[in-house]
Amino acid sequence: MTTTDSVQPSHVLNSLKEFDLVIEAKPTKAFSETKNYVLDQYVMNGGKLLLAADPIIMENDSLANPDGKAYALARDLNIDILLFKYGLRLKNGLVKDLRCGPLALATGQGRNTQYEAFDWPYYPISKSLSNNPITKNLEEVKFEYAGTIDTLKNNIKKTILLTTSKDSQTKVLPAIINLSELDEDIDPLAYRTGEQPLAVLAEGSFTSAFKNLVKPFNLKDGKDDGVPSSILLIADGDVMKNQIDRGKPQELGYDMRTGSLFGNKEFLMNAVNYMLDDAGLIKLRNKNIVIPFLNPKKAYDEKTKWQLINLVIPLVLVAGFGLFFNYRRKKKYAS
Numbered sequence: 553m554t555t556t557d558s559v560q561p562s563h564v565l566n567s568l569k570e571f572d573l574v575i576e577a578k579p580t581k582a583f584s585e586t587k588n589y590v591l592d593q594y595v596m597n598g599g600k601l602l603l604a605a606d607p608i609i610m611e612n613d614s615l616a617n618p619d620g621k622a623y624a625l626a627r628d629l630n631i632d633i634l635l636f637k638y639g640l641r642l643k644n645g646l647v648k649d650l651r652c653g654p655l656a657l658a659t660g661q662g663r664n665t666q667y668e669a670f671d672w673p674y675y676p677i678s679k680s681l682s683n684n685p686i687t688k689n690l691e692e693v694k695f696e697y698a699g700t701i702d703t704l705k706n707n708i709k710k711t712i713l714l715t716t717s718k719d720s721q722t723k724v725l726p727a728i729i730n731l732s733e734l735d736e737d738i739d740p741l742a743y744r745t746g747e748q749p750l751a752v753l754a755e756g757s758f759t760s761a762f763k764n765l766v767k768p769f770n771l772k773d774g775k776d777d778g779v780p781s782s783i784l785l786i787a788d789g790d791v792m793k794n795q796i797d798r799g800k801p802q803e804l805g806y807d808m809r810t811g812s813l814f815g816n817k818e819f820l821m822n823a824v825n826y827m828l829d830d831a832g833l834i835k836l837r838n839k840n841i842v843i844p845f846l847n848p849k850k851a852y853d854e855k856t857k858w859q860l861i862n863l864v865i866p867l868v869l870v871a872g873f874g875l876f877f878n879y880r881r882k883k884k885y886a887s
Contacts, residue, residue: 578789
């Protein structure tokens with residue numbers, strides 16, 4: 553969403569009000585105060601916001617150099633004022649996790665090129681044990697160069713949907729990332745930060761981030777206190793990124809280099825359905841299917857009985873039916 557001098561912010565806000573949900577997928581430029589106020593007033597009027605923000609500047613392409621080294625930098629999105637009043641904050645740090653996804657590196661040249669997968673601690677994998685409808689029965693979700701989230705006390709209900717594992721650490725930015733780390737021995741004692749929130753859902757009646765402040769533009773029906781709404785903050789924009797093969801996007805969550813399939817697609821679909829109050833789809837997705845299994849001991853003890861029931865009784869019934877049929881046939885022609 554953009555606002556320019558040629559477009560009145562109030563017109564943008566009115567256009568947004570026609571939609572129930574706004575998705576900000578990996579914004580890379582700092583939000584202007586005008587954009588912050590437009591989104592704030594959208595939420596005050598009951599609009600839902602899914603913000604997959606990348607607080608870190610780091611891509612794998614940056615490692616494609618002779619040294620295999622790059623610098624991860626903090627990305628200033630200028631959304632602290634927007635989130636702080638809502639009880640959320642993006643932390644300035646880069647996550648490393650021992651529960652991590654694979655990084656595929658090419659070996660060989662030309663037609664002999666092959667990919668070998670290595671555990672990459674900058675790809676945290678989150679498996680939620682929460683019973684929230686968004687994450688219940690969800691497969692592991694893959695993050696790439698993710699930040700973390702702080703939850704602040706206010707009157708808003710906050711649910712931590714996804715976290716790192718207990719065996720994680722946070723690197724202060726700027727930080728050096730080097731492929732040579734793949735050859736280094738892992739020190740478990742360095743991964744003792746504990747579980748860090750990666751995705752948080754905030755629900756309730758929010759207070760405007762611009763309450764008691766000078767507004768970026770005049771709005772006749774501006775609100776300082778909102779109606780019930782929800783905001784989902786994810787500390788990584790790459791959670792919504794598809795891989796591309798020959799110009800065609802692959803299924804979200806699929807790693808074509810390693811053949812791994814993660815639950816990113818289901819997570820985002822569940823989140824959208826939940827925020828749009830599509831209770832039917834959420835209930836169907838999270839339905840528990842219980843498969844009854846045989847009791848091995850009981851099956852063995854009653855083996856003979858069930859063999860007789862399944863083999864002898866059908867033969868007796870067939871023989872009885874045959875005798876009855878012949879008796880009726882003889883009686884019919886005898887008369």
